[in-house]
Amino acid sequence: MTYLSPIIPLHPTAPYDFSLTLAYLQHAPSTIMEQIHDHTYYRAINLDNHLLLITLRSVGTTENPQLHLQIHAPQPITDVMIASAQDWVTKIFQLQINPYPFMEVVRADPVFSELYHSMYGLRPVLMGSPEEALYWAIIGQQINVTFAQKLKRKFIELGGYTLNIEEQIYTLLPDPARIVEIGEETLRAHQFSRQKAHYIVLAAENMRTGNLDFHSLQPFDNEQSLNRLTQHHGIGRWTAEYVMMRGIGARDYIPAADIGLRSIVGKQYQLGRNATEAEVREITRPFTGWRSWVAFYWWMALQMDKVH
């Protein structure tokens, strides 16, 4: 038996082009638990121990955006469940953010301005949770994204949580306790390097005990939040910045050491080589306040490059 909520209309701030979000997700190597077909997004989530399937599709335009959210669940759907699903979607897709201040900042840089207009209406989408962002960042450290995707898929399979809705199976991220239970040896047996396996289980343990607590971070205090995160073994600056932007939804973090960003910045600004980390930080200085968005646009551009 499957229960279905009424359609819940959502009204994102404009401009917002949901089809660009779907395009990003379709090509992103981190996309494992999301499914996209017929211009519709599907994903299972765990909200307060209720397993729900979320579906989301656009019924509006870039200048007059509107989304339809619907919830499917194996148990009756309450108003509380609807409210938390709506909150989750609003957070993950950043529907409430006013993009106009970003658009103002973009003007300062002709090179970025052109890129921006080629993706007009694109808005950063977060990973499903800070936890997911952290695992993905650790998995992605120093390996190619194809292999990283393979490892993430394996990681989720090992977790084993699924939601079955109308003959379809949707996977869920393993919770920290489950990851500790899986342990380093099992991860090692599935092509995780010694250090990756160690960092991941360590992170899971610290999340379970509350020693690593995303709620206690202050997103607007970059120094504080980065210092807190990098206290943990296996979380360096790149990983911390990635978690802040893609997991927490903080708007002013850029993993400037990222090889992909260094590559596209080198191309965009015609350096004839990869930009250095310092150059990425220097070039993004005018975007202070919105550097996470800039990073996201560049990653989108990288993905589009690869598609062609």
Added chain:
DNA sequence: ATCCAGGCTCCTG
């Protein structure tokens, strides 16, 4: 084979 990949830690000078 060889080089490199969405880095991190630890050790130099």
Added chain:
DNA sequence: CAGGAGCATGGA
């Protein structure tokens, strides 16, 4: 404190 070696594991 800036820079670099060493690291672990696959892909192309």
